[in-house]
Amino acid sequence: MITRAFDRSAMSWSYEMHLQPMLSASDIEGLPFGSVFGSVPAHTVSKRHAHQDGEMFIVLAGKAVVVLGDEEREFGPGQVVHLSPFGFHEIRNTSDEPFDIVSIYWEHIPSAVAALEQLPPRSQLAERSLVFCPPPTPNGGLHLGHLAGPYVRADMLVRALRSMGRDARYVTGTDDHQSYVAAAARLRGTDPAEVATAEGDAIVATLRAAGVGCDRLTRPSADPEHAGRIRELFSRVTASPAVTEEKRDTAYCPTCDLSLHQAFARGHCAHCSAPCDGEICEACGRPNEARDLTGLRCRICGTPAATRPEPGLWLDLDAYADQVRDYLRESATAPDLQALAERLLDEGLPPYRLDRSSTWGVALEDGQTLDAWADLALTFLDAARTESEQNGPAKITLFLGYDNSFYYAVLLPVLAFATGLAEFLPAAFVTNQFLHLGDEKFSTSRGHAVWADDALAAAGPDAVRLALLRQAPEGRVTRITPERAGRLTQDPLYRGVQDWLTGFAPLTQGSGGRVPGTGAWTDAHREFYRYLNLATRQLDGLLLPESFSARGYVSQLESFVARCAEFQATEEALRKVASLAEEARTSLALAYLSAKVFAALAWPVMPELAQRTWDWLGLPGQPVREADWSFLPSGTSVTSDAPGLTAAAAARAGGRS
Template structure:
């Protein structure tokens, strides 16, 4: 039996609803790969979770006058609903505080690694806010990144993806009250990544990764692998099960690594996952999680699909700053097909991208003017000239043989764009559009046969050929626009989501009654 492929999408933080930037980053793209592999007959699991214990959740609760549990649960439910509405289907979503045994497993792993000397105590300077009487870490403190100088929060810089130790931030200040922070000695627990230098170096050299990730790995190795703080003085999170640190909580990035171990063990997954995440979290996925996995001899990730920033009005999408277009609003206005196609065609892969609401409208109009107009014309012709049935004639028509050759090349390119090795959603969308343009041109050329007394049979053969292309789209477009592909399959009497192959270019059986939808096929 073939071992299941494993795909992970980095857990979102439930301090707000899902926004369009989330969908443009890990989630829709990961679902595309899952749908392609599963349709191809390959066992596959797509997993994620919710980053309940990130400090930004507690910060959100404090600023809103709510309990952290209420914030995490409320926004966590909203996020899972938005995933479903966007057609993102996970096989497992870890809800940390509701998952049986999760918190105990995190604590047990932490305790074991401390007992083995993998996790060690250190006394380091940590920002302190005198007016708030609070030691600051994570989302509670902001300052300049010690590596690149860009504005950064504690623990991690979103610009260069380099970690910091909070106390080394430039000009740190308290996020709650804005007061410049002082520094105090604080004894915390750390995971020294330098102890894994050899294993991490060999791993980074062996796993395929985009050049920007390779640059980050080289810089981390050149500058000396950091000691990662895995505990913080806090009230929110998983309690540290080590004597002398009862007032501290386990860093949520360590919790993510522990959850990854459990998913691998519970799912019986022999190989590590292909990971989808934003570049700002690259250090976590490249170094911290692999170090924990190495400490337990677990399988490491087999590939990385990383996205850059998705921006709105020139600034990155931000849940905390409420600088976003919320997924629920975009899905309600444009529908899942339109939104999925748009964020995939504009995916910030290899470079940042900018979301513009007018361009989402243009995507919806494109589906109507191109995809739906062609399908509406095809179904109308079949109704008027074939009594709504698939013609008896086999596929044919002027240029059909040449078109089949082009479609065969297109589907081979499409398989490459959908597959893990050449994964390129923007290319996949362009190829699907090309297929529809070819179908429109073929329709226009062969429509003249209808007016020729001796052309009736050739005309019906061309309609059968167009039905073959429509049938192929129920499989070829399924990873990108599953809702529309399902509607089209129902109209043709087919099952959606077949393998992306040339074999999908097969019309329904002769005499099949076609039942086109009353509204648009793709989008709405």
């Protein structure tokens, strides 16, 4: 006889609850399930998670709410609940007593596969989405490193959502009030407003040239009502008991008579020793106070920093730590951001200064200006609120660089809680790290860069977008060599799709310029049609903000084109046999269908070529991404001129069409 007894002293902490092994196949040979005793402490929520297993809770004692997906129900002693495979679940115990259970779990792969089939990726996409990108700082132009981060990847998602019939809007702008704009103006001997306007206009033009469509642009220095709206929100922040006015020693340049913060401060991070500006380290993601940097100097004149006392408004971030932790726990966060946020929360959040001794930015009543990052966070909340008021509620996804994680995953939520605007926080974060040029970061100051405008003029938007999405720095630093940056049109997918589409010319001539209806089907035809639908679902899964991968998408799209080209080549012999005319019609109909599918799947990546392909097939509007692919109507007219490279693109690619 094998026995087990519920024993709190034998429990270990896992899934944010107490667990104790009960019985499993290691105890009883052939036992088809595993089991554990579990206990969720009072006023505790277990970890939200899912398994491929089926699971059953048998309640021993206490009362708590069990959440499965969108369902939630209170359970008590003697009750049983079944949790389906891949169903996200948690236990919320708001009572004063532990919630004790027995969990029995078992693996049944057919049930797990069936559960996945009932949850296709497309069904998990919101009907309305706001896709935000941090507004670029208008202190210079955009290089390929900038574009490779959030901007093209966010546009990829927006286009894909729209092609599925979802309402998606792209929100970004220019971060006009950044200290980097003021520093650039000092170094150039001009006014910050002039820098923000000129460089901001150039940035917007570059984004548009890259095919990035912005539905809402926040341009603070060009918006006469911006300061008033932000001051109103800031007054809510300062009403929080977590905000205090204190005089603290602050980094200072006596030569320039300048308070050293952010762009004006240059030194090395006290945590990781990497070169660092004030208030944030791009290398390790930790915040700092500029005065704590080692080897601190003034960026303007190079003088070693002194300190002086400055009055300031300080926000106790740690007062909101539990709310931030709960918020991030309920949000979809990329692994690198999640790891950084957990580390920062565990170490204790430092206080943050909300105002600066500066003349550039939103002026405050005390003669100071609003901190640029606080301004940026409040601008985000203001834009999200306005979008909701004008267009209705939407799921917010934020694409951002890992170096901005502290500001968007910590400071932004705290300010949202303080202003009462937490409903406008991102539901999902999609991060990127850095694209390096060779072995070093892109650097404007050192001239180590490939400018986006130059690359777009030389290779065109499709080739630039494709190269940057293929090399997207998702979860890691990626690299592009100067040689590769100069040959963007030589990408294997970019060239392969031209060869494949060019191959439609003889098909079109042979069919009299008409797409036939299907006839008799072979096994190969059936499996190719199955592949078109399955490949679409696989690519849909890479568009979920929770699993977004531009690199994976490009890789699978390249495989898709190769599969379509292979089908077209192997079917060529069949189309020459008179007795197989009925099968040939199906073969041709599938070939043209594959071009239609390609246009829809490629539109987020290479919008110009995808649109030309869609137009060539006689289809109206912009590419539409169907859940289950319908054939082109029999008799659809197509020309023998395949939708390959335009004359300009052919010239960029060395004259090959």
